[in-house]
Amino acid sequence: MAPQGNKNQLFLGLFIHSTSLGELQYLHNTAICVEKSGKIVAVEQKCDQKKAEDTIYPKLGWKADDVVVTTTKDGQFFFPGxxxxxxxxxxxxxxxxxxxxxxxxxxxxxxxxxxxxxxxxxxxxxxxxxxxxxxxxxxxxxxxxxxxxxxxxxxxxxxxxxxxxxxxxxxxxxxxxxxxxxxxxxxxxxxxxxxxxxxxxxxxxxxxxxxxxxxxxxxxxxxxxxxxxxxxxxxxxxxxxxxxxxxxxxxxxxxxxxxxxxxxxxxxxxxxxxxxxxxxxxxxxxxxxxxxxxxxxxxxxxxxxxxxxxxxxxxxxxxxxxxxxxxxxxxxxxxxxxxxxxxxxxxxxxxxxxxxxxxVMPKKGNEYNETNGNKTIQKAKGxxxxxxxxxxxxxxxxxxxxxxVGLVDRIGGFEVGMEWDAQLIGLGLVDETPEEDDTLDRGNVDIFGWEKWEERVAKWVFNGDDRNVRKVWVRGRLVHERI
Ligand SMILES: [Zn+2]
CATH class of the missing domain: 3.20.20.140 (Metal-dependent hydrolases)
Structure with missing residues (x-):
């Protein structure tokens, strides 16, 4: 594996993370800069590589040929470790x-x-x-x-x-x-x-x-x-x-x-x-x-x-x-x-x-009937x-x-000042020509392309496994890679 972690890094594409209980934020076309120490130093939405090089690198004192760039492909996203x-x-x-x-x-x-x-x-x-x-x-x-x-x-x-x-x-x-x-x-x-x-x-x-x-x-x-x-x-x-x-x-x-x-x-x-x-x-x-x-x-x-x-x-x-x-x-x-x-x-x-x-399912002694119009539904109390x-x-x-674990300021999300503990998730895109489709071994999550991102994430949660985990970083260091 490339010895990343001792170089500055640019991550580009789609980032998904939780912002509060019950809420996921989808950061499309976003750039995140991670310095050698593994700390996130910039998060810029609506930003591609050129814009990052032109507008963010000078502020950070970075040189383009000294930066490792990782970009999400179709069906991929970064998620906190x-x-x-x-x-x-x-x-x-x-x-x-x-x-x-x-x-x-x-x-x-x-x-x-x-x-x-x-x-x-x-x-x-x-x-x-x-x-x-x-x-x-x-x-x-x-x-x-x-x-x-x-x-x-x-x-x-x-x-x-x-x-x-x-x-x-x-x-x-x-x-x-x-x-x-x-x-x-x-x-x-x-x-x-x-x-x-x-x-x-x-x-x-x-x-x-x-x-x-x-x-x-x-x-x-x-x-x-x-x-x-x-x-x-x-x-x-x-x-x-x-x-x-x-x-x-x-x-x-x-x-x-x-x-x-x-x-x-x-x-x-x-x-x-x-x-x-x-x-x-x-x-x-x-x-x-x-x-x-x-x-x-x-x-x-x-x-x-x-x-x-x-x-x-x-x-x-x-x-x-x-x-x-x-x-x-x-x-x-x-x-x-x-x-x-x-x-x-x-x-x-x-x-x-x-x-x-x-x-939530009614159990003996814990059920009650709720009437909605002429329909009666059994529910569990409270x-x-x-x-x-x-x-x-x-x-x-x-x-x-x-x-x-006492690290809420350092890990679990993608904000400036936090550390780059992250995974690159790849979901399988089903080929449009079924007879030539050889994507079965790319994991258990089949994406047809019409699903909204919220639906893709739900499919990942219920069907995903380690085959969807393409790369993993801790404090900016690449610690696992599945080609
Ligand atoms: Zn135990």
Whole structure:
């Protein structure tokens, strides 16, 4: 691949990004200039290459022969890179393998044995390299990873993200209380030391955390002692390093939390009491929260990673995303590999739309009849607004994710001052002469040419995959290319 990122770059053509929840902006015939550092320094509408060279380059002090130019072809557009706010890299080999299990038996049957085996560095290198490459191929430019309890292989994941150019948060998993004997931190003190070792390593390889950052990762409350959670809360207070964990995913888990922590009013209260609930906390799932818990999360300014593929696969439940948003809680999307069966954020976006539709469907005890003229329609009580549109799920996949990982000023959209984390999407244009059409292998999205751009984007959301991701950049560096 060309060593872009150390040259100034001009991007030309159609750019699509979310400007607010439910709203996509279509910037046709637009020029975006990205300087060597990867920062967007100009966005000019109604602008072609000549106009950019004549009017923008002089202001930037650029010379035309020193600029790499990328132009969208017919059916192509630039879109902000996806942000996966919850993914377990060591579980990547298990994608799609969950049988009929639900959360707690799934952990023991599939997850802990796989995670424990990644104490082997050669195995970790093989799994993590493919996991990061596959995520980049899906257009994921930022990922918040859970690794394992092992320091060397967790540090290796950080090294790989840095060398492959993916923006990443790397969490060494803390679990000193509940887990199999063969896969557990020795003590709260040892858990803290190991966490600090990974932080030190990341600080050494990327001192400014420009691409790779550490993230404190108590697996979930039942797997951590009070002592371990207290020490992580203090470490967070001292360093400002963000936190990720799971919350309210499964009804058996809720009972386990209640039994393990009877002194706290609810699950959210456990994290809050240990200093783990704040503006830099990412809570995955958040399905079965009470109003009181959601209000506390909103008050503390923590964000939620919505993981619809996982929640359906493990029969965990349907997170009420609109309800969370209405409470003022920031929401992003997570693939939750391998509770989730795919590392594609586009898949998570489409499942987020479908799961939200399920919330609108009448269920026993939740239905009412609405009469319109002589027609009676059965509806679900109080849930009409739950449905998420294509525009809304794409917002969650980009700006929503950026907000909960604390990078809303840097990634998720195309404004001056933001960084060029982007993907070039290509949709298949069906030839006008069907007998000569050889475009079947260009992906699963067939565009006939009469669709409006809004319709093309909807076709992409529901039919697209990594074949549509032609190029991917992070901070201006080309990190994936499909010819
Ligand atoms: Zn998870």
């Amino acid at each position: 996806f942000i996966d706010t919850h993914i377990h890299a060591p579980q990547y080999p298990n994608v799609g393998i969950f049988g009929k299990s639900t959360l707690l038996d799934w952990l023991n049957t599939y997850t802990f044995p796989m995670e424990a085996s990644l104490s082997s560095l050669p195995k970790a290198r093989r799994v993590y390299t493919r996991c990061v490459r596959r995520a980049l191929a899906h257009g994921t430019t930022t990922a918040t990873y859970y690794a394992t309890i092992h320091v060397p292989s967790t540090n290796l994941l950080a090294d790989l993200c840095l060398s492959m150019g993916q923006r990443a948060f790397i969490g060494r998993v803390c679990m000193d209380a509940m887990g199999p004997d063969y896969y557990l931190d020795e003590s709260a003190a040892q858990s803290l030391i190991a966490t600090q070792q990974t932080i030190d390593h990341i600080h050494k390889i990327d001192p400014g955390y420009t691409l790779v950052s550490p993230i404190l990762t108590p697996r979930f409350a039942p797997s951590c002692s009070r002592k371990a959670m207290t020490s992580l809360g203090k470490l967070h207070e001292k360093t400002g390093i963000p936190i990720q964990t799971h919350i309210s995913e499964n009804v058996d888990e809720l009972k386990l939390v209640k039994d393990t922590f009877p002194e706290f009013p609810h699950y959210t209260g456990v994290y809050d009491a240990h200093g783990l609930l704040g503006t830099k906390t990412i809570l995955a799932h958040a399905i079965h929260l009470s109003d009181e818990e959601a209000d506390l999360i909103a008050k503390r300014g923590a964000g939620v990673s919505h993981c619809p593929c996982s929640n359906s696969a493990l029969t965990s439940g349907e997170a009420r995303v609109r309800w969370l948003l209405d409470k003022g809680i920031g929401v992003g999307l997570g693939t939750d590999v391998s509770g989730g069966y795919s590392s594609s954020v586009l898949e998570a976006a489409r499942q987020a739309a479908l799961v939200s539709n399920h919330l 849930t009409e607004r739950a449905r998420l549109s294509v525009e809304e799920v794409l917002h969650l996949a980009t700006r929503g994710g950026a907000s909960i």
